[in-house]
Amino acid sequence: MDTQHLKTFIQLSSTKNFTQTAKLLFVAQSTVTNRIAELEKSLGKSLFIRDKKQVVLTPEGQLFLGYAKRLLELEESAIEQINASNFSRKVLRFGTTNSIYENYLYPLIRSVLTNDLNMSTKIIINHSFEILSFLQDGLIDIAFTYIPFTKSGYICTPFKEDExxxxxxxxxxxxxxxxxxxxxxxxxxxxxxxxxxxxxxxxxxxxxxxxxxxxxxxxxxxxxxxxxxxxxxxxxxxxxxxxxxxxxxxxxxxxxxxxxxTIKSYYTYKDDDAVVLSKIIPLIKA
Missing domain, CATH: 3.40.190.10 (Periplasmic binding protein-like II)
Incomplete structure (x- = not known):
């Protein structure tokens, strides 16, 4: 699936205007129209309802929007990993909600950065549901959320309790x-x-x-x-x-x-990543 088509779709879903989308993407309006038409053809579904006043996502378009964003994020993550300047250094990707990050994660991240773990660190902040989606898609290595995750193949552990x-x-x-x-x-x-x-x-x-x-x-x-x-x-x-x-x-x-x-939070990671995270889990429990 063409990433330019996905980027155009995501931008149009935000602006709801073909002309504005074309300006933001520095392309002709006809290019935007053609990209959306080709994307709809490949999916076999209409993604937008168009009239003279507005452009609105169809139910299928609303469903596809989340997938489109995740596809682009997955591509960017893959490119980042492949082009890493130091393949001996593991990139550790944390996904967390904003409040968990602000309340609890600084000591953990500081320990990762200051200890000789030979790791680079990347933080992604979003809501719990999105963070767990990122974990399943392989975009992050460990998720800190307010939602327990009980799917087979994952380890979910209570993290903190708050009042x-x-x-x-x-x-x-x-x-x-x-x-x-x-x-x-x-x-x-x-x-x-x-x-x-x-x-x-x-x-x-x-x-x-x-x-x-x-x-x-x-x-x-x-x-x-x-x-x-x-x-x-x-x-x-x-x-x-x-x-x-x-x-x-x-x-x-x-x-x-x-x-x-009680406000309960959890950290979750894939069973397969237990060895990779073996240096991190003790820091979380400390």
Missing amino acids: LILVTAKSNADFAGGIAQKDLIALDYLFCNFALQKVGLFIRELFPPHHQFKFEIDNSSKLIPFLLDGIGYSFLPKSLISRYLENHSLISIPLLDFNTP
């Missing part, structure tokens, strides 16, 4: 003594599910269906500046904001009539 707490700036004293679940709806709540699967669903279900939050984002660490400025409340992993609790710039709000689930 989910409700926090706000110390200037927001209305609920400093505690809050009942029914009162959550009155908060200026800053929402992030940070791809924690059941934990994200737990937070969502604390509020009425279709509740419109004051602010939403998919990266939990990006909420912190707003909280420090006194804007709203949010449930966050304790490890992420522990230093702000210690210096009292943020406070934890006690929960009066409900509890939060």
Whole structure:
């Protein structure tokens, strides 16, 4: 499958405009049209619905988009490995969510970099489901996720446990003594599910269906500046904001009539890679 066709498809799915796609790819608009037509012909499916106003992915196009991105990533990874300047140096590829990386992985990565392990290190940050897809496709060697992976041929081990707490700036004293679940709806709540699967669903279900939050984002660490400025409340992993609790710039709000689930994370790798990772696993467990 022609990679230029895939790149054109991915770009068009983003811009939803043939003219804009052509400009971004530095090709004629007819080239974009022809590439998409050839791709649709090879797949035997229409990937876009076109009219005078917009270009929209078909259900088949939405399904293919994820595969197209992974095909390109696999090609880039293969080229990178083949063209490595030092074949004696193993490239160790970590896949991790942003919050696991920020909370836990610095000591591990530092150990890999400072010990004489004869390894180069590459970090890929994404959501748990995507990281596990990368692992299955051979794009990474080890995955750190909030989802346990029980597929045959893989080793999945519990990594860390964390506490989910409700926090706000110390200037927001209305609920400093505690809050009942029914009162959550009155908060200026800053929402992030940070791809924690059941934990994200737990937070969502604390509020009425279709509740419109004051602010939403998919990266939990990006909420912190707003909280420090006194804007709203949010449930966050304790490890992420522990230093702000210690210096009292943020406070934890006690929960009066409900509890939060434990945040559990895992690391997963292929059985076949156990020998390759034999120098890394002890560092993870340290």
